[in-house]
Amino acid sequence: MIGVGDRLAPWIFRWRRWLTGLVVLGAVVAAPSADFTTLDNDMTAWFSKQDPVYVEYERFRQEFGGTRTLIVALEGDVIFTPDGLDLIRTVTREIERVDTVERVQSLTTANVVTALPETGADDAGGIEVNPLLPEKVDAGAAARVKARALGDRLMRGDLVSEDGRVTAIIVSFDESRIDEVRAGVIQKIHEVIDPRLPAGLKAYYNGSLEITESYNRVTLDNLYSLTPIIFGFMLLSIYVLFRSVTRTLLVFVAILTSVLWTMGLYTLLGFSYNVLSSILPALIVVLAVADDVHIVQHFDHEYRLSGDHERAFTSSVAHLFAPLLGASVTTALGMLSLATSDIAAVREFGMGAAIGVMVDFVLSLVYVPTLMGLVRVQRTAPPQERWLIGPLRAIAQFSIRRSGVVLATVAVVSAVALAGLTRLRVDTNHINFFADTHPLHQSAVLIDNQLAGIYTFQVMLEGPADSLKSPDTMARIERLERLLQTLPSVRKVVSHADYIKRVNRQLHGDRPDAEVIPPSAEAIAQELFLFGLADDGRAELERVVSSDFSRAQITVKMASHSSDLVFQEIASAGAMADQAFAGSDVDPSTTGSGKLFSTLDHYMVMSQLSSFGTAFLTVFGVIFLVFRSARFGVLAIVANTFPVLVILGFMGWLGITLNIATIMVASVTLGVVDDDTIHFINRYRREAAEGATTEDAIETATIHEGRASLTTAIINTLAYGILGFSSYKPTSWFGGLLALTMAVAFLAEVFIVPAVITRVRSVFATERVRAAA
Amino acid sequence: MLAFAAAIAPTIRAQAPKPGSADWVARQIQDRDTGRDSRFDMQMRMFDKQGRMRERHLRLAGLRGAEKGERADRLLIRFLFPNDIKGTGFLVLEHPGADDERFLYLPALGRVRRIAGEEKQDSFVGSDFTYEDIGGRELTDYAYAIVEAAAPWTDPGGKAWPAWRLESRAKDPTATYPRVVSTVLKDTFVVVAADNFNRRDEVVKTFEVRKLQQISGIWTALELVMQNRRDRTRTEMSVTRAEYNVGLKETDFTRRTLEQDAR
Known part of the structure; x- marks a missing residue:
């Protein structure tokens, strides 16, 4: 040589x-x-299209939509005031108009199911599905909105903090297009929110898209x-x-x-x-x-x-x-x-x-x-x-x-x-990559502490048509939800079972003891039918269960942690799901942006x-x-x-x-x-x-x-x-x-x-x- | 909007607009003869974005009613299939100048419940159609314009029909579909196609009539499709039986009937 x-x-x-x-x-x-000044953002740069985790996520995304979101947390004492709620309504509508935005979840888009009282022998009462925010909000209405939001198990700790000082606007996108235009879209959303913020209200941005x-x-x-x-x-x-x-x-x-x-x-x-x-x-x-x-x-x-x-x-x-x-x-x-x-x-x-x-x-x-x-x-x-x-x-x-x-x-x-x-530990904590003073770090701390956390993953359930509304499956989902809640980082677990329980409670005069899954298959089917009657209910249902009830998802929200810990907890969740559905014709699997990253x-x-x-x-x-x-x-x-x-x-x-x-x-x-x-x-x-x-x-x-x-x-x-x-x-x-x-x-x-x-x-x-x- | 359901569309009396104008066309759509009452047996096939189909069979009865001299229609929907929702009934009582009353009967619960808070542009019984698509829209809620005076519509059989393209813009800025552009047949005032736009002014839903036929002298859409481009869902409706002026009465549209007829 x-x-x-x-x-x-x-x-x-x-x-x-x-x-x-x-x-x-x-x-x-x-x-x-x-030219190394233009970064390629396509997900396929990171995942092979044949990768089982990617394939699984794509399958999930085709069914329920993407889970790579932008989370905007608004913090301040003025949220539940007429001006504060008007601001949330205005920015929600503006964000909905931004290209590639598929869905915005906020106090404005949230719906509440209310039990209507009996008015006589001929009237067994009823239920009302209404937007949480009325068209016109005065001081009294703002206080009622706050009470309703804090009283709703699905909203409290997720869309609004326990003390009512933090609320989230969660934006979902058309994931087949968002990576091409991500920087511009996020910038546009900043432009919608930031100039409108009054004194005493601060916006924090996070979520997997903001991190990337x-x-x-x-x-x-x-x-x-x-x-x-x-x-x-x-x-x-x-x-x-x-x-x-x-x-x-x-x-x-x-x-x-x-x-x-x-x-x-x-x-x-x-x-x-x-x-x-x-x-x-x-x-x-x-x-x-x-x-x-x-x-x-x-x-x-x-x-x-x-x-x-x-x-x-x-x-x-x-x-x-x-x-x-x-x-x-x-x-x-x-x-x-x-x-x-x-x-x-x-x-x-x-x-x-x-x-x-x-x-x-x-x-x-x-x-x-x-x-x-x-x-x-x-x-x-x-x-x-x-x-x-x-x-x-x-x-x-x-x-x-x-x-x-x-x-x-x-x-x-x-x-x-x-x-x-x-x-030495093998571990990636994206949030800790940024200094404590960096906006991403600060927003993660706020969302992790006050809301349900910045990471999510999903348990996807698949079975024959109609299997995901059977009483047996509903019982297993409830059991799995309880198990998932025991995982140390898990902050919130939501599935279509929660929607059924909420409807059932309201159909029974808002009795807390009625917040259960009804025992008969017909009652479950009819309550789901009722929930899906309204546009918002239908849209919400479509995000958690397929129309033929052959697929459903359980959303698990967790605080930001090192990737290894998230990876381990998702693996534990997978094992719990396998255990919960053992011997049934429903096959569980874990997926979602948390698992992806x-x-x-x-x-x-x-x-x-x-x-x-x-x-x-x-x-x-x-x-x-x-x-x-x-x-x-x-x-x-x-x-x-x-x-x-x-x-x-x-x-x-x-x-x-x-x-x-x-x-x-x-x-x-x-x-x-x-x-x-x-x-x-x-x-x-x-x-x-x-x-x-x-x-x-x-x-x-x-x-x-x-x-x-x-x-x-x-x-x-x-x-x-x-x-x-x-x-x-x-x-x-x-x-x-x-x-x-x-x-x-x-x-x-x-x-x-x-x-x-x-x-x-x-x-x-x-x-x-x-x-x- | 739909021929079979326009029988229950509300009519708001106002100063008569100039013939041929957009307002006049809109008024003609509302006022065309759709019978005093009607009864339809329908099959609704709802396709999700994966192309999976759910089928629902329902019976829809409508009555053109009046309260305080104004239109106050009644609508009763009874689900016949699938079996787990069989017997579920839905009653809509319109009240001029006030919110509609809606009642639901769930056989599993055994009692009628009032349902409140649904909007005209909300989904019609979980389909891609809205109540507005089925029951027609409030004339005064929209501003109208003719966007194309000669926009012939060709039916699935290949026959060309003279038509207008009518734009309806919602006065309510929060409307889910603030703009709708409809194809309206000139000689019958039947809406045979429509594009519904979202707040970003993108077409999100398209409606088309696939079969139009005269029944008892009334032009009736027997096959209709509403496609949601954003959600990639589709609802097809087929009318398997249509009857007009069958003698329905106010008493056929009560909470008691809603409950009793299901048994």
Whole structure:
């Protein structure tokens, strides 16, 4: 493999201008396609259309409509005043007019069933189904509305808080269209409500649509606000380390070209840009910086030794071909393992990242040395070389002389990290991603505490026609509702059984003891018929039970929690449903937006974890192939495991969960860590082949490759460390953990690898390497 | 609106509008001869958005009544099928200038209950039709305009009928369907098609007559379809028997009859 680089270098040098022309042309062509300012919101970016959870949700949605809602909570003391209720009526009507809005639930659309008193021997009384809000509301009517709303079990704690200070407006959409126009629709609803709010009334927005949209907003905001800062810090640190404007610009142009190629190819392949793929540019930048710094440093060094451009070019390519290929292939294969994921977005991210890594490899070998030939030669060593050589030599000598201390320290740190690892939880809490002061966080707290919570899931019941109104089924539904209420996070459970009980109570003169399911099938059928006589009743019924009573749903509302907890509670609910309907012809299943999103998070973390495992094995395999050496493969594994262990342990100790945001750091970590190790081992083996002693080979590898790694670490740490200050926690974690990763990866390279080589001389000593060759 | 049910449509007397004008057409729809009373046996097939069909058989009796010199119609609906709601009855007593009285008899409960609070634009017994579609609309609740003076309607048999396209705009801004554009036959004043618009001015419901026939000299829609585009539901009504002027009396439309006839 090393020979391939030697043979390839002159060929690349001969064709460098043509190849560079192609690279530039490609970047120019790709640039217009590399639009990463428009996020694709389609659900199918996250779920395969064949995924059972998605199929189940679609089946549910076709039957009962979507459950991905926007919840607007209004808080204040003026809700139950004539002005407050008028406002709710006005905004409800305005929201109903907004495109894609299918249904609005509010105090305005709520209906109350009232028992009418007997007026004589000939009149057994009756029932009245009326809107909760009368057409004209004065102070007396407002007080009556409040009393009615608080007295209704279905409304209290769901549509209105127990103290009457918070009320909800729940908006459902045509889910086949909403994702295309979501931002505009949500904005329009804000415009309907916000300007109308009087003093003393505040609006809070939440629900699965608002959460998803907030993600998109934050992603784009970060892109616009943080990208210039990241690049600014990056350029500054490159300049400080190389003290050369031309080299700084060169590296910047090379990085930009890699990003343009990657994102252009990503788009041309038909992949969609989303919250997940927004990490891609950052990943490519980190890896490109590492590759380009190695090339620039090597080129400069060789040029200063030989004074010859061609020699500097071919030497750089020949020396770096194998380590860059090894580093790139391992990272690319690790990323490519995501291509087997069930989630389209993860699949596309994996393939996009793999393509990006390989594109960057090619660009680094062809484009960067060619550009280096165009810039003025630096006669003196740059600051990074002068400043870093001394400390790195000292580190190399320390690692050799005190290898025992190094390995003992590694063992202690590993033990501490392992202890932290036991505290690490796989968990995504979307609300906690946002700072306590963020509107989404505040609205979740309000809705969770005052209303029925922001998450919902459904238990769908399916059986033969008419089976879902039989007395036996109704009894089982009641039993299941009681069981579901015992789940810790569950706040409200509603099914068509509740509607029947309400009608039955009103038909019996509003007697509380009559709030039961009537015993006969005919009575149930007739009360359901009665409830469905009115438009609103019919619409309400259609949302919970199919017209032929072959399908029904139980809605379960819960407070916001981590996805894992939601996932577990839904699984428990499924088990409860199975138990409640055992031996009947009704088949229960769980679905709804809560299940959709908790499963998605679960899938994402699991697919990343499995990819991470695969990537580890791949590193070993590729290093074996590149170096044709099992022992150096094992050494790479040891050196790669430590940084990952430290990062995960650090997360465990700090209570940072392994979630959809932080799991991406793991992928980047592996990409960075194995690069450093491969460069070091490659240099060590080269020095060994040229007859160096073990100590000299370690020192040379540490000084030269460690310098590039340290330079890369400083550049990326400074650039991405800035993200640590973001108020959006995933961004903050990503930046902070990435910065830490860079530092630990460098330390692993310059301390662990030399220490292991020194301690296990019988395997890794240079004479052994020469003998094996 | 519907020919068979327009017999019970209320008539509001007002100054006679100019012949051929939109108001005049609207008045003719209301005033056309639909008999003093009528009785229909009907089959109602309600399709949900999955295409599943529920069938209900019902008998509908109507009487053109009067109170204080104004129209005050009566309507009695008795469900015959399916069996679990068989015998369920529904009585509507109109009162000019006041809310209608509605009574329901549920056999399982055994007594008549008053039902209050339903609106004209509410669903007619859980179907895609509204009470307004069945009983006709209050003339003065709407403003009318002719949107197309020559809009021939072709019946399912291929015969073309001269017709107007009449727009009815609700004066009540909170109406569920604030605008309805109907196709009205010029020679019989029967409404044979209509588009109902929601508050976003989107067509949400479409009505069409599929079979129109003269029975006892009165033009009667025997097959009608109301399709709800938003909810993707549909209700088909077939009149299997239609009788006019059968001698129904006020006493046939009381709470007692509602209860006793079910037994």
